[in-house]
Amino acid sequence: MDKISFLQEKSAFHMKYPEKSDLSFYRWYTQQHPDEAIGWYYLGQAHETLGDTQQALAAYRQSLFAKQGPYYDEARDAYQKLLRAQKRQDWRSRVRLLLASLAFLYALFVFSPGLLQDGTPVASTQPPAVPPSTPALAQPHVEVIAVPSTLGPKELQNQVRRYVEARRPPLTQPYTVLVVPEVPGSPLFTPLLFYQPKQVLGVLKYNPTSRAVISQRWFDSPASLEAEATLATVRDDLASEQQTLQHVLTLRNALFRYYQQKGALPASLADLAGSYPGNYLPQIPLPPKRLLLASYPYHPHAFRSGSAWASLRDVLPLPGYPEPLSPLAPLQIRLAQKSHTLQLVSGTHLVRSYPAAIGKNGSTPEGYYTILQKINKPRGHDNIYGTRGLIFQGNSYAIHGTNNPKSIGTSVSLGCVRLFNAAVEELYSFVSLGTEFIISDAPSPAQPWSNPAPFILAAGPEEETPNTVYTWLH
Known part of the structure; x- marks a missing residue:
């Protein structure tokens, strides 16, 4: 709803209820239109004018769940501004309390006849040293790049050599490049982070420090990555790197969305795996064993609100x-209705692609x-909603x-x-509350994308709603 329509509704409300205040209208409007950010924005403004900071924050926060529209960005900015002001006020209150405490202790010291000692050594007030976290061992890095189908064998090798020599920023450790046939709709000579190759044209290991090719092998015709025994190590290295990337991307997205909704990062990663309705993630993924890490490192003190995503x-x-x-980049779900394709993307990177069923007419x-x-496990007759929702x-879509x-x-x-149950379980694992979802009727061909091995975080009973039977527009 645009602002003109909103003001017309406000005028009609006051004509019908002349004794009621603007605040009453905003409350009524948000009840009637909970998905319109403009109502939550003005409700927050009204509470803020009255000095009801917590009520204002609650209204602004609710706008973050509304659909994109008039005053969506304004409500988000007002929420962040008020949150920062509240934090500054809390900090000033703590400073005043600290100064008052110091003044009291000083008065006790000055007017006391002498210090009382019991002979017990005074405990050190220095905080215990926190041992630095053990860094993960450097792992074999693998890049998958697609090349044009028009290149001859010699030109192909030359182009790949130019690619590794011109790569910026430079790497310092030797790495492997898997050269695969062109993937329609995907960029050429660009790392495809979440693509699972079925066929391979060549493999090259390069040392960027000495600028030397360590080893290379080229195939006269596309070879099967799965069947080629000599590529088993590269295949395992790629799978481990993709798994780690998926874990980190999932956690960063959940942290980013948590911050957007609550104004601060969680105290620990475990806070992301809460019970419904606070279940940002089903559980916290554990690093692959080869990294020799018990858990992924988490340093919330390094967060910078001015560059929220970059600082993650x-x-x-x-x-x-x-x-x-x-x-x-933060995860985003995109649905191209004409091709019945749902994609999960991270900036320029396609993470997953699924066929989907959509609404008729x-x-x-x-x-x-x-x-x-x-x-x-959303409840519905005959299990119509599958395993995840x-x-x-x-409450309809x-x-x-x-x-x-x-x-x-x-x-x-x-x-x-609708998605296949295996697909919706994977999407449920990747995305957190607050993840963006864009539905478009624009033409977008179904991309012949090959998803990596399934990424599933097991969901537990704390994420179920056994007393609710849903009536979604299935």
């Missing part, structure tokens, strides 16, 4: 591997949404599984988005 590289570093040349709403709730609008896998790829629902 320091808050939760990528252990054992170099940061991607093209930076990771245009009943799946286009627009900008966020994941509002995540439910494990992610609500993105009101969700991304969910299905008991009718044959419907995937068609337009048959009443508005919801």
Whole structure:
């Protein structure tokens, strides 16, 4: 709803209820239109004017769950501004309390006839030294790049050699490049972080320090990566790196969305794996064994609100591997209705691609949404919602599984988005509450993407809602 329509509703409300205040209208409006950010923004403004900081913060925070529209950005900015002001006020209160305490202790010292001692040694007030976390061992880095199908063998080798020599920023450890056939719709000579090659044209190991090719092997025709025994080590190295990247991306996205909604990072990663409705993640992933880490390092003190996403590289570093040349970005779900394709992306990186079923007769709403709730084993007659559900609008629209896998790829629902159960379980593992979801009717061909090995974080009973039977537009 635009501002003009909003003001017209306000005028009509006051004509009908002349004795009621603007605050009453804003409360009524947000009850009638909970997905409109403009109502929550003005409700927050009204509470802030009255000095009700907590009520204002609650209203602004609720706007973060609304759909993109008028005053969405303004409400988010007002929330952050008020949160910072409250923190400054809290800090000033603590300083005043500390000064008052020091003044009291000083008065006791000055007017006391003498110090009383019991002979017990005074304990050190220095905080115990925190041992630095053990860094992960540097792991073999593997890059997957696609090349044009028009290149001859000699030109292909020359182009790949130019790629490794010109790579910026430079790496210091030797790394491996897997050269694969062109992937339609994907960039050429660019690392495909989350692509699982089926065929390979060549493999090259390069030392960027000495600028020398350590080893290389080229195939006369595309070879099977799975069947080629000599590539077993490279295949395992790639799988481990992809697993680590997925873990770190999932955790950073959850931390970012947590900060967007609550204004601060959690005290520990474990706080992300709460019970419904605070289940940002089902559980916290553990690093691959080869990293020799008990858990992923977490340094919330390194967070900088002015560059929230960028600072997460320091808050939760990528252990054992170099940061991607093209930076990771917060996760985003995109649905291209014409191709019945749902994609999970991180900036320029395609993370996953799934076939989907959508609403018939245009009943799946286009627009900008966020994941509002995540439910494990959502109840519905005949298990129509499959094994997972992610609500993105009101109580009617969700991304969910299905008991009718044959419907995937068609337009048959009443508005919801259906995925295979295995796909929705993986999406549920990746995305947190607050993750953006964009639905578009723009033409977008189904990309022939090859997903890596499934990434599943087991969901538990604390994420179920056994007393709720959902009536989503399945």
